[in-house]
Amino acid sequence: MNRSFWRPFLILGTAVLLISIVFRLLPDWDNQVFPIKRMDWLEELLRVFFPPEMEEPQTAEEEAPVENETVPLRTFTAKLAQLKAEGQGNIRIAHYGDSIIEGDLITGKLRELLQSEYGGSGVGLVPITSIVSDFRMTIGHRFSRNWESRSFANRGSYDVPLGMIGYTFIPRNYYLAETVIKVEPKIAVPDSLQADSVRVAAPATKAKKETRRIAVAGPAWVEYYGTDNPGGAPQFRRIRLFYSQASAKSRIRAAFDGKPSQTFQLQAEEGIQVLDLSAGGPVNKVRLEFDPRDPIHVYGVSFDDTDGVYVDNHAVRGYTGMYFNALPQEHMAGFQEHLDYDLIMLQYGLNVSQPKARDYDDYKTMMIRSVQHIQAALPDVPILIIGVHDRGIRQAGVFQTSPDIPLLVNTQAEIAAATGCAFWNVYEAMGGLNSMLEYVNAKPPLANTDYTHFNLAGANKIAAMLYETLTGGGAK
Numbered sequence: 045m046n047r048s049f050w051r052p053f054l055i056l057g058t059a060v061l062l063i064s065i066v067f068r069l070l071p072d073w074d075n076q077v078f079p080i081k082r083m084d085w086l087e088e089l090l091r092v093f094f095p096p097e098m099e100e101p102q103t104a105e106e107e108a109p110v111e112n113e114t115v116p117l118r119t120f121t122a123k124l125a126q127l128k129a130e131g132q133g134n135i136r137i138a139h140y141g142d143s144i145i146e147g148d149l150i151t152g153k154l155r156e157l158l159q160s161e162y163g164g165s166g167v168g169l170v171p172i173t174s175i176v177s178d179f180r181m182t183i184g185h186r187f188s189r190n191w192e193s194r195s196f197a198n199r200g201s202y203d204v205p206l207g208m209i210g211y212t213f214i215p216r217n218y219y220l221a222e223t224v225i226k227v228e229p230k231i232a233v234p235d236s237l238q239a240d241s242v243r244v245a246a247p248a249t250k251a252k253k254e255t256r257r258i259a260v261a262g263p264a265w266v267e268y269y270g271t272d273n274p275g276g277a278p279q280f281r282r283i284r285l286f287y288s289q290a291s292a293k294s295r296i297r298a299a300f301d302g303k304p305s306q307t308f309q310l311q312a313e314e315g316i317q318v319l320d321l322s323a324g325g326p327v328n329k330v331r332l333e334f335d336p337r338d339p340i341h342v343y344g345v346s347f348d349d350t351d352g353v354y355v356d357n358h359a360v361r362g363y364t365g366m367y368f369n370a371l372p373q374e375h376m377a378g379f380q381e382h383l384d385y386d387l388i389m390l391q392y393g394l395n396v397s398q399p400k401a402r403d404y405d406d407y408k409t410m411m412i413r414s415v416q417h418i419q420a421a422l423p424d425v426p427i428l429i430i431g432v433h434d435r436g437i438r439q440a441g442v443f444q445t446s447p448d449i450p451l452l453v454n455t456q457a458e459i460a461a462a463t464g465c466a467f468w469n470v471y472e473a474m475g476g477l478n479s480m481l482e483y484v485n486a487k488p489p490l491a492n493t494d495y496t497h498f499n500l501a502g503a504n505k506i507a508a509m510l511y512e513t514l515t516g517g518g519a520k
Contacts, residue, residue: 109472110457114513116426116466120387121516127162127353135162136348136383137355138208141391142363144433144497147179150391151357152275153507154514155182161515164352165277169286169344169383172213172266175361182276183347184269184329189219190260190336196363196370206371207286207316207343208379210360215264217336218257263297264336268345269329277347279326285319286343286379294340297333305333310340316378321345346383356383365392366410368417376421385425387514388418393432393452394496401448404455411456415463428466428514431456433506434480436495443495445478473509 120135127133139151148155148167155167167183173193177185192214194204204212272278285296290310299305300323311317321330334342348354379385396407415427431453436443453471460467475482483491483502490502498506 109476110431110453110467110469112469112513113457113460113465113467114516116464117387117428117514120426120514123386124162124353124515131163132351134348134351134384135353135386136168137353137387137389138358138385139355139389139391140210140358140365141389141430142359142365142394143361144394145357145391145503146359146361147176148182148275148357149498149500149503150507150510151355151359152182153504154510155353155355156275157508157511158353158355158514162353164354165279165281165349166347166354167276168348168354168356169209169346169358170268171209171211171344172342176359181273182271184271185267187266188260188262188264189258190216190262190264191219192216196360196367204341205375207341207375208371208383209344209356209358210363210371211343213342213344214339215334215336215342216260216339218259220255221258222253222255224251224253260336262336263333265331265333266345267329267331268347270347279328280330280347281322281326281349282347283321283323283327283330284346284348284382285321285332286346286382287317287319287340288315288343289339289341290317291338291340294338295335299331299333300327301329305331316343316375316382318382343379362395363392364395364407364410365390366396366407366414368414371417373417373421376418380422380425385422388422388425388427389430390415390427391430393456394435397432397435397446397448397452399437399446399448401451404448404452407452408455408459408462411459412462415459415465419463426466427463428468429456429460430510431467431469431471433470433498434474434476434478434483436478436480436484443481443484445480450477468510468513470506470509473506 123133123135127135137154139145139154141150145151152167155164159165170183170185173187173191174180174185177187193211194206194214195211196206204214206212268280270276270278270280287310290312292312294310294312296308296310296319297305298308298321308319308321310319321332323330330345332345334340346356392411396404415429418425418427432449435446435449437446449471453469457467457469459465471479474480480491480495483489483498484493484495488501489499490505491498
């Protein structure tokens with residue numbers, strides 16, 4: 045046999061082997077002339093012939109439904125019945141939640157249903173600024189930019205006590221603007237010996253965000269105007285401003301229906317203070333102006349009346365419900381003296397949901413603390429925990445219920461049982477497993493294509509079911 049026939053193949057094979065070994069040993073080197081990337085040819089080859097086992101997608105399973113717990117609501121339903129029978133009195137509900145109730149979704153329809161049955165005119169407590177003011181249809185809302193806003197979202201920096209809404213607003217003579225600036229990198233200057241022989245490549249320009257203060261000359265102001273959209277009111281009957289930290293020199297100016305403004309003195313006393321701005325008759329529009337150099341704490345304006353039912357929308361985007369200790373108990377008690385809440389509703393869960401979660405023990409511990417914090421401040425007010433709704437995620441190419449949702453619903457029911465709260469299972473009310481898909485695909489749709497958030501029609505459907513739960517289904 046002629047051995048020279050194999051020699052070229054032997055040389056070629058040896059060369060390929062040596063090059064492959066060398067490339068495996070070379071480190072990555074990113075440069076503008078000849079970038080080098082480490083070659084893992086052996087791993088790639090093994091992956092082709094022996095593909096790794098794919099993790100089987102976890103899917104949610106049909107489980108026995110978690111029962112609603114409505115016994116703690118009996119005192120509330122008794123008050124509703126009394127209001128219906130006597131035709132006078134006042135009932136108030138605080139509806140706390142995350143983005144699922146933003147823009148008065150769910151809350152607005154619930155308010156409309158309750159007020160049509162039991163009376164009332166007004167949207168309740170409204171913040172000074174809001175990121176969804178253009179979206180909310182139940183009240184017109186405009187404001188200046190020179191307000192500092194603190195909320196539950198400022199986790200880790202609760203140095204400013206929050207108000208009942210979960211926000212505190214401070215008038216300022218500036219606003220903060222975030223801009224993107226280009227950062228020119230420093231070019232290292234080589235020493236004289238290197239300068240003659242080394243060409244230094246110019247580093248790429250980088251960009252970073254910078255927060256700047258922009259001065260504002262005028263007052264910090266806010267305007268509200270009534271609307272006749274469902275859940276709203278075309279006129280304001282009783283207008284009350286909630287604040288604290290005022291001094292003897294603190295004053296505000298208020299104008300009603302575009303008329304010349306009036307000056308009002310604020311109370312320089314401890315605790316939550318209330319300024320009644322009721323204009324002596326219904327008005328459609330109110331404008332409030334604050335001294336931007338007077339850093340009083342402003343918590344919101346309440347639009348209500350002495351009779352009827354009022355449902356306050358307290359939405360904070362991205363909030364989990366686990367840090368109500370940022371709202372001091374003395375603040376909650378101070379608000380309670382004036383607002384006299386009859387029911388607290390907590391609708392959270394969306395911002396702790398993780399498809400791969402296997403337990404929610406830490407969440408359970410933190411939420412029990414939050415609920416107990418509220419109960420200590422408002423000892424006679426029942427609390428309704430509204431379970432997380434169905435949420436779809438894409439698995440194996442199709443949308444289906446996020447595997448953790450049934451577990452999260454169970455955990456929230458356990459939180460309610462451990463704290464003596466009522467519990468309403470929205471997930472089950474929607475239809476349980478994969479019900480969000482039905483909401484998205486309904487004609488017309490009831491939810492957005494993120495398979496997470498309801499649209500207005502879906503929010504109204506949830507509100508109608510919540511109304512039936514609160515009234516025992518016997519109001520109409």
